[in-house]
Each structure stands twice: as C-alpha cells, then as structure tokens.
Amino acid sequence: MDNLGLLADGFGAVLTPENLLYAAIGVLLGTFVGVLPGIGPAMAVALLLPVTYGLDPISAFIMFAGIYYGGMYGGSTTAILLNTPGESASVMTALEGNLMARAGRAAQALATAAIGSFIAGTIGTILVVFFAPALASVAVEIGAPSYFALMVLAMVMVTSVLGGSWLRGFIALFLGLTIGLVGLDINTGQPRLSFDQPLLADRIDVVVVAVAIFALGEALWVAAHLRRSPAHVIPVGRPWMSGADLKRSWGPWLRGTAFGFPFGALPAGGAEIPTFLSYVTEKRLAARKGHDEFGRGAIEGVAGPEAANNASAAGTFVPLLALGLPVTATSAVMLAALQGYGMEPGPGLMTDQPELVWALIASLLVGNVLLLVLNLPLAPLWAKLLRLPRPQLYAGILFFATLGAFATNLQAFDLFLLLLLGLLGLMMRRFALPVLPLILGVILGPLMEYRLREAMAISGGEVSALWSEPLAVVIYVIVAIAVVTPLVVRRVRPAPAAVAYDEGLDLTADDEEKVR
Amino acid sequence: MLRHRTRRAAAAVTALAATVLLASGCGVTRGPQSSNLTMLIPNSPGGGYDQTGRAAVAVMENGDITGGSFEVTNVIGAGGSVAMSRLMNAEGDERTMMTAGLGVVGSLYSFAAPYKLHDATPLAQLIEDQEGVLVPADSPLKTIDDLVQAWRDDPSAIVVGGGSSPGGPDHLFPMQLAGAVGVDPREVNDRYVVYDGGGPLTSALLGNKIDVGFSGVGEFEGQLASGELRLLAVSGDERLDGDGISDAPTLTEAGIDLVFTNWRGVLAPPGISDERRDELIGMLEEMHATPEWQQALEDNGWIDEFKTGDDFDTFLQEQDERVATTLEELELL
Numbered sequence: 001m002d003n004l005g006l007l008a009d010g011f012g013a014v015l016t017p018e019n020l021l022y023a024a025i026g027v028l029l030g031t032f033v034g035v036l037p038g039i040g041p042a043m044a045v046a047l048l049l050p051v052t053y054g055l056d057p058i059s060a061f062i063m064f065a066g067i068y069y070g071g072m073y074g075g076s077t078t079a080i081l082l083n084t085p086g087e088s089a090s091v092m093t094a095l096e097g098n099l100m101a102r103a104g105r106a107a108q109a110l111a112t113a114a115i116g117s118f119i120a121g122t123i124g125t126i127l128v129v130f131f132a133p134a135l136a137s138v139a140v141e142i143g144a145p146s147y148f149a150l151m152v153l154a155m156v157m158v159t160s161v162l163g164g165s166w167l168r169g170f171i172a173l174f175l176g177l178t179i180g181l182v183g184l185d186i187n188t189g190q191p192r193l194s195f196d197q198p199l200l201a202d203r204i205d206v207v208v209v210a211v212a213i214f215a216l217g218e219a220l221w222v223a224a225h226l227r228r229s230p231a232h233v234i235p236v237g238r239p240w241m242s243g244a245d246l247k248r249s250w251g252p253w254l255r256g257t258a259f260g261f262p263f264g265a266l267p268a269g270g271a272e273i274p275t276f277l278s279y280v281t282e283k284r285l286a287a288r289k290g291h292d293e294f295g296r297g298a299i300e301g302v303a304g305p306e307a308a309n310n311a312s313a314a315g316t317f318v319p320l321l322a323l324g325l326p327v328t329a330t331s332a333v334m335l336a337a338l339q340g341y342g343m344e345p346g347p348g349l350m351t352d353q354p355e356l357v358w359a360l361i362a363s364l365l366v367g368n369v370l371l372l373v374l375n376l377p378l379a380p381l382w383a384k385l386l387r388l389p390r391p392q393l394y395a396g397i398l399f400f401a402t403l404g405a406f407a408t409n410l411q412a413f414d415l416f417l418l419l420l421l422g423l424l425g426l427m428m429r430r431f432a433l434p435v436l437p438l439i440l441g442v443i444l445g446p447l448m449e450y451r452l453r454e455a456m457a458i459s460g461g462e463v464s465a466l467w468s469e470p471l472a473v474v475i476y477v478i479v480a481i482a483v484v485t486p487l488v489v490r491r492v493r494p495a496p497a498a499v500a501y502d503e504g505l506d507l508t509a510d511d512e513e514k515v516r
Numbered sequence: 517m518l519r520h521r522t523r524r525a526a527a528a529v530t531a532l533a534a535t536v537l538l539a540s541g542c543g544v545t546r547g548p549q550s551s552n553l554t555m556l557i558p559n560s561p562g563g564g565y566d567q568t569g570r571a572a573v574a575v576m577e578n579g580d581i582t583g584g585s586f587e588v589t590n591v592i593g594a595g596g597s598v599a600m601s602r603l604m605n606a607e608g609d610e611r612t613m614m615t616a617g618l619g620v621v622g623s624l625y626s627f628a629a630p631y632k633l634h635d636a637t638p639l640a641q642l643i644e645d646q647e648g649v650l651v652p653a654d655s656p657l658k659t660i661d662d663l664v665q666a667w668r669d670d671p672s673a674i675v676v677g678g679g680s681s682p683g684g685p686d687h688l689f690p691m692q693l694a695g696a697v698g699v700d701p702r703e704v705n706d707r708y709v710v711y712d713g714g715g716p717l718t719s720a721l722l723g724n725k726i727d728v729g730f731s732g733v734g735e736f737e738g739q740l741a742s743g744e745l746r747l748l749a750v751s752g753d754e755r756l757d758g759d760g761i762s763d764a765p766t767l768t769e770a771g772i773d774l775v776f777t778n779w780r781g782v783l784a785p786p787g788i789s790d791e792r793r794d795e796l797i798g799m800l801e802e803m804h805a806t807p808e809w810q811q812a813l814e815d816n817g818w819i820d821e822f823k824t825g826d827d828f829d830t831f832l833q834e835q836d837e838r839v840a841t842t843l844e845e846l847e848l849l
Binding site for chain 1: 598
C-alpha cells in the first residue's frame with residue numbers, strides 16, 4: 001500500500017523535537033481550555049486557533065492536532081466531573097461518568113475516557129488513511145446536485161440539535177442563516193445586508209460568530225448571575241484503573257469505535273446517534289451478563305460512548321478531507337483552520353496536496369499519543385482548574401475570545417462585531433434560545449446556497465438537475481428516512497434521565513439538549 | 517490549602533497565556549530611522565499575490581537592496597479592497613508597499629471602493645501570467661475554433677467556469693474572448709459558474725460538470741501533463757512551455773484578436789515625495805536585475821514583464837478602463 005509510504009513521509013516531517021514540543025503545548029492548551037465549563041471542542045479549537053498562526057504549516061498542524069484532541073478530552077473531563085458536557089456528543093459520557101465521580105470513582109471514569117479516546121481516535125485515524133483516498137477518487141464525480149443534497153441532509157440533521165422547543169430552535173437557526181447571508185452575492189457581486197460597510201461585504205467570519213456567541217455570550221451570562229453559589233466540585237483520586245476495570249472497558253472501547261466511525265464518515269452522521277447507540281448496547285450487554293451497574297455509575301457507560309464520540313470525530317475527517325464538507329461545529333472550525341494553513345479541503349485535496357494531508361494525519365496520530373501520555377497523570381490537576389474563582393475564570397475567557405476574534409483579521413471592526421454578536425449570545429441565553437442551531441445556520445447556509453447556485457448555473461435554471469445524480473437521489477432517500485426514524489425512536493426510547501446541573505454557570509445550549 | 521492551590525492554578529493559567537503570546541510571535545517594532553519596510557499582501561498566504569510579493573521581498577532582503585528587512589503582512593478581505601484601503605489610509609507613509617494585480621482592479625468595483633489602483637503611487641509591474649482555455653480530455657471541443665463555433669451556434673449551450681468571482685481575471689477573460697469573436701458576453705456570463713479557486717475548478721472539469729474552464733495555466737500543469745485536461749489556447753502573445761501546454765496556440769495564432777494577461781505589480785501609498793518614489797522604483801529595478809529574481813520567474817512560470825513609474829501608471833489606467841468597460845457591458849456595474 002502506497003499510503004503507508006506516504007504516511008511514513010508524513011511522520012518524517014512531523015517527528016522533530018520542536019514539533020513534539022508544539023504538540024505538547026497544543027495538548028496542554030487544548031485540554032486547559034476544553035476543561036473549562038461550557039466550552040466544547042469547537043470553541044476550544046476556535047479560541048486557540050490564532051495561537052497556531054504564524055507557524056509553518058507542519059508545526060501549525062501538529063500543534064492544532066494537539067489542541068483538537070486536548071479540547072475533545074477536556075470536554076469529557078467536565079462532563080464527568082461537573083456533569084456539564086461541552087457539546088452534545090459528551091452528553092452520554094456525562095450520564096454514567098458523573099454518577100461514577102459521585103461514587104468516588106472519578107479517576108477510573110477519567111482514565112477509561114482517556115484510553116477510550118486514544119484507542120478510538122487511533123483506529124479512526126488509521127481508517128481515514130485507507131478510506132479517505134478511495135473516497136477522494138470518486139469524489140470528482142460528485143457534482144453540485146449531490147453536494148446540495150448533502151447540505152439538505154445536514155440541514156435536516158440540524159433539527160436534532162434544535163433543543164426542547166422547536167420554535168426556539170428554528171428562531172436560532174434562522175438568525176444564523178440570516179447572518180450567513182451577509183456579504184457579496186457569489187454570482188452577481190451585489191452586496192447583501194452589508195449596510196454599505198466594505199468589511200461587511202466580505203461576509204462575517206464564522207470564527208468571530210462562534211467566539212462571540214459561545215464565549216462572549218456565556219461570559220456575559222455568567223457575569224449577570226455571579227451572585228449565585230459556585231459549582232459543586234467533586235474531588236478526584238489518582239487516575240488508575242484496576243484489572244477488572246480494564247476488562248470491563250476494552251469491549252465497549254472497540255464497540256464504541258465500530259459505532260462511531262461510520263457515523264462520523266457519513267457526512268451528516270454526527271456523534272449523537274453513535275454515542276446513544278453505544279450507551280444502549282453496553283447497558284443491554286451488562287444486563288445480560290448480570291452485573292448491571294447502569295444508573296449507579298457503570299464504567300461501560302463511559303468507555304463506550306466516549307470511544308464512539310472520538311471515533312466519530314476521526315471519521316469526520318473523511319468528508320472533511322475528501323469532500324471539503326464540515327459536518328460538525330468542530331469540523332467547521334477545523335475547515336477554516338486548514339484553509340488558513342493554505343490547504344483547500346475538497347475533492348482535489350488528496351491528489352493536489354498529498355504531503356500536507358499525510359502530515360496532518362501523522363500529526364493527528366502523534367497528537368493522540370501525546371494526549372494520553374500527558375493527560376493520564378495530569379487528570380487530577382485539570383480538575384483543580386475548575387476551582388478558579390469565576391470572575392478570574394471568565395476574565396480569562398474574555399481575554400482569549402477578544403484575542404481570537406482580533407487575530408483572525410487584525411481588524412478593530414471585528415471587535416465591534418464580536419461585541420454585538422456577544423450581546424446576541426447573551427440575549428439568546430436569556431430567552432433560552434439554543435446557540436448551536438445559529439452557528440450551524442451561519443456555516444451551512446452559505447455552503448448550501450453556493451451549491452444550489454452552482455447546480456442552477458450549470459443546468460441553466462433547470463430544477464430537475466437537483467436530482468440528476470444517483471448519489472443525490474440516494475441522499476434524498478436517506479433524508480426521508482432520517483425524517484421518519486426519530487419519530488419511531490422517540491416512541492421506543494425511554495424517558496430521558498433526570499440530569500442535575502448548576503444554574504448560571506453551565507446553562508448553555510448544549511445543556512439544553514440534555515433535557516430534550 | 518485550597519486558596520494556595522487556587523493561586524497555583526492561576527499562576528499556571530498566566531504562564532500558559534504567556535506561552536500563547538510568545539508562540540504567536542510578537543510584531544517587529546520599527547524605529548523612525550530604520551530602513552525596514554512593510555509589504556502588504558492583499559490575499560491569504562499561498563495565494564498568487566502572496567507568492568509574487570514574498571518572492572520579491574526575499575530577493576530584496578537577500579541582496580540587501582533596501583538596507584533593511586521587510587515585514588510582510590497579509591491583509592485579507594474583500595478581494596484586496598481591504599488591503600487597498602489600508603494603503604490609501606497610509607498616505608505619505610514612505611516605508612510601505614503593496615502587491616496588487618488585475619484581480620484587485622475588479623474587486624475595487626465589486627466592493628464599490630472610492631478609489632482605483634492608480635490613485636495610489638504606482639511603482640512597478642513585476643510579472644505577467646497567462647490564462648488558459650481548458651477542457652476535459654474527452655470533450656468534443658478539440659480546438660479553440662470548436663469553442664468559437666459552438667459559442668456562435670448557441671452561447672447558452674456552453675457552461676463555462678472560472679476560479680474568480682465577477683470582475684476577477686478568470687471571469688473577465690471569457691467575457692473579453694466572447695466579445696472578440698462576436699458573441700454577446702452577457703449570454704456567456706449567464707452560463708458562467710464561479711468556483712472558489714483553481715482546486716474546485718479542476719474537480720468540476722475532471723468530473724465533466726462544466727464544458728470549458730478559464731484560469732491561470734500554472735495551476736493545471738499536473739492534469740495537462742497527465743492528459744486528463746486539454747489546453748485549447750493560451751491568452752498571452754507567446755506560447756508557453758510544458759507537457760501538454762506547448763502545443764496550445766495563442767489566441768492571435770488562432771486568428772482571434774485578443775491578448776489577455778493577468779499581471780501583478782507593486783504600489784506605494786499616495787502622497788509620498790517624488791524622491792522617495794524614485795528611490796523605491798530604483799530598489800525594484802535593482803531587484804529585477806538580479807539572477808535570483810530571474811530564477812524566481814522561471815520557478816513560478818511567470819512571464820518577465822517589467823515596467824515602472826509613469827509607464828505603469830498609464831498601464832493601470834488602461835486596465836481600469838478595460839475592466840470597467842467589460843463590467844458595464846455585462847451590466848454588472
């Protein structure tokens with residue numbers, strides 16, 4: 001296999017002492033930021049992205065890979081310790097993980113999460129090595145109609161993150177789509193919603209929107225509720241697992257990986273469904289074996305979903321690298337990052353810039369190893385970060401948010417935008433509007449429009465061109481199934497477990513999803 | 517005990533924040549007497565302006581032509597209009613230059629900027645880049661005449677694509693070509709598909725999604741050499757070298773009265789003294805004469821087209837009129 005040779009070259013480029021240092025700093029920073037309450041991997045990556053600007057592409061990749069894995073793992077840490085998942089994919093981890101932590105087994109929960117992330121991430125990345133190029137060779141046959149169908153599918157999937165109230169969810173989604181409309185029309189060059197501001201004519205940077213809505217909105221919200229009591233912190237022991245824990249974990253790790261990767265590789269699969277499937281499977285298997293600890297803190301309930309989450313995240317590199325398609329908030333931030341490094345994800349990527357792709361994949365594998373090495377012993381220390389007084393904590397967040405928004409384009413105008421959108425984020429929290437649909441609207445809206453306009457330009461306005469490709473038809477069938485399935489699942493699925501969470505500090509849109 | 521630990525954690529945060537700042541690199545401070553210069557680049561690292569601008573800077577720094585070093589700043593946004601407004605706002609700043617080109621001329625119209633390139637201080641044109649007419653290998657269009665014939669039969673039957681938005685080189689070229697062969701550019705414009713640069717355009721051609729692509733030849737060398745794409749014609753006044761490239765005629769050879777080239781050059785802010793303008797032009801002339809620059813031209817496949825000062829100023833005004841005329845014909849202005 002030629003790929004192994006290319007991967008070896010990638011490792012050759014990546015494995016220098018200097019790069020390993022960048023990777024280590026990346027893992028530390030990523031975990032550090034990811035571990036903060038309410039900050040998921042998407043925001044961790046968005047916040048820390050500017051740190052990698054100015055490095056050469058290979059160093060930037062490897063530091064970025066470290067930040068990415070660190071951010072992912074950091075999010076799981078808060079899910080387990082404080083029952084505050086940073087993103088919807090960590091919700092299932094939080095269920096049993098927090099019960100374990102309350103039972104004094106936080107160390108084991110963190111360890112199984114770390115090792116599970118490592119195994120799933122490594123297997124997933126290796127699968128990307130073999131399957132992404134195969135996908136890439138057929139990718140040129142995929143035209144605008146199929147891409148548009150994929151966007152329709154992604155849009156339908158957005159409904160699964162609308163939260164408890166579909167009305168609120170749709171309000172947020174349409175706010176996002178409106179923000180996505182700002183800027184020059186692609187085909188005619190006419191300005192839309194730009195209010196004669198040349199800087200608005202260039203579209204609003206997704207990073208600015210994400211940082212404003214996630215970070216600034218959250219910080220303002222917390223500031224508005226500062227007088228309430230601080231979060232209850234659970235003590236952490238030493239991070240090792242007994243032989244019995246290991247024995248109970250390896251099955252869920254592998255099964256979770258098997259669930260997660262295909263869903264991640266499916267451009268609109270996401271991590272919510274595989275983590276849920278993994279959770280249900282492990283619960284059933286445990287019941288069959290007769291040692292069902294679910295509901296009291298079962299290690300299988302952490303190991304499985306956590307592996308599924310990470311395998312899915314690795315799987316998202318298949319559509320991201322081969323199709324240029326961001327399917328999660330994290331991969332959308334990642335797409336922006338890769339473009340910043342001069343890489344143009346999409347059908348031609350594998351053939352046009354192989355050395356960058358393989359360096360990136362090697363970086364991901366190296367970042368994953370460093371994550372495990374650094375985080376297993378450091379887990380208790382990370383937990384202590386949450387003891388920072390909230391004023392200082394959120395002052396730090398504001399600092400990084402401002403830095404992040406400014407560093408993207410070095411324009412003061414972006415800071416005004418940041419403040420304005422931050423106020424929007426505060427208002428959304430005040431009126432319990434979920435923020436995730438807004439971000440997805442900002443990201444998906446323009447992509448969807450672009451594909452539609454391209455398909456229409458090629459066909460000369462003939463609407464039937466939209467289902468002229470076999471893949472497009474297949475996807476519309478999947479869309480139809482996706483619309484019907486949740487209705488069935490909702491009947492089968494047990495009532496959602498009651499989840500306690502601290503008001504004020506953690507009431508983000510991601511939390512809203514838990515009570516869905 | 518708890519308080520102590522909190523403080524230690526806080527110290528750790530501070531230390532990491534410091535690392536962040538160090539890692540992200542600090543800006544270079546310039547003293548008033550320093551001979552260091554700034555080069556503004558109107559697009560992202562790796563783009564065409566970036567390659568040309570950085571190549572020129574590298575040659576000038578290595579040859580110690582300016583007596584100092586350069587700080588290269590990518591000012592991304594609005595197709596170069598943001599960089600242009602920064603240059604215009606730096607009126608009288610004698611230590612700043614900007615790389616510009618044909619794409620920026622169009623963007624200034626698209627983004628309704630209140631100034632044109634020749635409102636700054638034109639220093640020198642550095643290079644020229646040819647555009648190509650590309651089709652997939654199995655296309656029924658075998659020669660540029662086939663394309664012209666097909667266009668004359670029914671302009672709406674031919675889907676064209678390019679890597680730039682309206683007003684950019686890949687858009688202007690097919691429109692001017694259509695006009696030169698007596699086909700209504702507006703009908704061609706109706707079938708123009710915008711792609712986000714050369715990569716997506718390549719995919720669309722390889723997948724037979726569009727009939728003809730118009731773009732800089734350099735980005736397609738691989739596909740042309742392997743025979744996956746075919747080059748019908750080049751836009752300049754001389755043929756280009758390369759596998760699958762040297763066979764393609766110029767438009768003039770094919771009997772079409774059109775020479776179209778993408779070009780890049782260097783501007784200074786408005787309001788600088790004449791002495792300083794001549795001094796900066798002198799530096800660029802010195803750079804142009806070095807073997808390193810000639811090597812850079814060859815490495816990047818750029819055509820050596822160097823003109824300075826007033827010649828460049830006149831050229832910019834011509835280019836501006838030509839772009840404006842094309843956009844007016846298309847009713848895009």
